[in-house]
Amino acid sequence: MKTTDKKDIRALSKDQLREFFVSNGDKAFRGNQVYEWLWNKACYDFEDMTNISKDTRAMLEANFVINNIKVDTQQRSQDGTIKNAVKLHDGFVVESVMIPTENRTTACVSSQVGCSLDCKFCATAKLKRLRNLNPDEIYDQVVAIDEQSRYYNNRPLSNIVYMGMGEPLMNYKNVLKSIEKITSEDGLNMSPKRITVSTSGVPKMIKMLADDQVKFNLAVSLHSARDEVRTQIMPFNAKFSLDALKESLEYWYAKTKKQVTYEYIVWKGINDTEADIEALVEFCQAIPCKVNLIEYNPIDEDNFIQANDKAVAKYVTTLEAHGVTVTLRHSRGKDIDAACGQLANKK
Ligand code: SAH
Numbered sequence: 001m002k003t004t005d006k007k008d009i010r011a012l013s014k015d016q017l018r019e020f021f022v023s024n025g026d027k028a029f030r031g032n033q034v035y036e037w038l039w040n041k042a043c044y045d046f047e048d049m050t051n052i053s054k055d056t057r058a059m060l061e062a063n064f065v066i067n068n069i070k071v072d073t074q075q076r077s078q079d080g081t082i083k084n085a086v087k088l089h090d091g092f093v094v095e096s097v098m099i100p101t102e103n104r105t106t107a108c109v110s111s112q113v114g115c116s117l118d119c120k121f122c123a124t125a126k127l128k129r130l131r132n133l134n135p136d137e138i139y140d141q142v143v144a145i146d147e148q149s150r151y152y153n154n155r156p157l158s159n160i161v162y163m164g165m166g167e168p169l170m171n172y173k174n175v176l177k178s179i180e181k182i183t184s185e186d187g188l189n190m191s192p193k194r195i196t197v198s199t200s201g202v203p204k205m206i207k208m209l210a211d212d213q214v215k216f217n218l219a220v221s222l223h224s225a226r227d228e229v230r231t232q233i234m235p236f237n238a239k240f241s242l243d244a245l246k247e248s249l250e251y252w253y254a255k256t257k258k259q260v261t262y263e264y265i266v267w268k269g270i271n272d273t274e275a276d277i278e279a280l281v282e283f284c285q286a287i288p289c290k291v292n293l294i295e296y297n298p299i300d301e302d303n304f305i306q307a308n309d310k311a312v313a314k315y316v317t318t319l320e321a322h323g324v325t326v327t328l329r330h331s332r333g334k335d336i337d338a339a340c341g342q343l344a345n346k347k
Pocket residue numbers: 121122123162163164165166167168198199200201219220221263265294295296297298299340341342
């Protein structure tokens with residue numbers, strides 16, 4: 001556990017860092033240099049900031065800490081997927097995943113320790129929300145996976161999905177700050193088009209994203225377009241109904257002109273009927289969208305069983321007949337419990 005009262009230097013903006021140096025009789029420019037070390041170079045030790053004088057480094061050391069994450073354990077799947085158990089400065093552990101495909105490497109990052117929502121089919125939901133991650137803790141996961149991609153795949157990281165542990169929109173400010181750093185020239189200079197934030201669907205926050213004119217992609221974990229079904233499997237739906245969700249998505253599209261991806265699992269006896277498919281087709285009429293049918297990764301919940309290929313094919317043909325684009329996502333990293341919804345399943 002952390003025992004120091006020193007301030008986390010990465011909580012400071014560039015301007016605040018510049019001001020800090022000025023108020024300590026140094027040049028504002030020194031703030032730019034240190035900021036570059038902290039973000040662009042992802043430096044975790046003042047000692048390594050070689051263009052900063054020894055005295056200044058000692059002064060920084062006396063005033064601040066760098067609360068970087070540490071990759072505690074790394075598990076490598078047969079398919080090349082890597083699951084990282086990431087230790088935070090206060091001892092909590094979250095997970096992040098590197099997913100290589102033929103021509104891209106995707107980082108799947110966590111945004112909370114545990115999760116504030118209660119999806120019945122998700123392992124993370126069983127943990128409750130213990131705390132939000134800070135922007136730098138999300139950023140560090142991306143940096144670590146970029147390094148792993150360079151090492152194992154000889155190429156940098158190409159995409160990021162906020163689909164690890166937690167509900168990103170329940171940690172709105174920090175998630176947006178992390179993306180700001182990832183996309184800025186001072187940071188990793190990645191295009192927001194390569195970033196997807198996945199939400200279980202918090203209408204108020206989706207509207208806020210639209211108002212903030214964000215440039216990244218939005219995915220919504222829908223899983224059912226019928227309130228009576230969705231509330232059973234995602235109980236928070238009782239508070240945020242599908243009508244409210246749809247309205248927020250219409251608002252999103254009006255403001256951003258960006259289509260949305262709906263993530264959807266088909267379970268046997270839960271959402272595999274004609275009525276379920278029809279409801280989804282209707283939901284898809286609201287705004288331009290795409291449906292990503294994802295494979296269920298079992299988490300020791302007897303009620304949830306992946307529907308058979310025939311049931312999934314029925315979804316595909318009906319959606320396509322109505323002009324909706326459908327993709328099928330196969331799980332990666334199943335053998336190491338790194339697949340969607342399996343994070344924190346086994347420790
Ligand atoms: N809270 C966010 C992001 C984390 S979950 C969200 O809900 O979108 C990332 C994705 O994994 C979501 O689409 C979620 O529905 C899906 N998921 C959760 N549990 C799963 C499981 N057991 N098998 C497959 N996908 C799962």
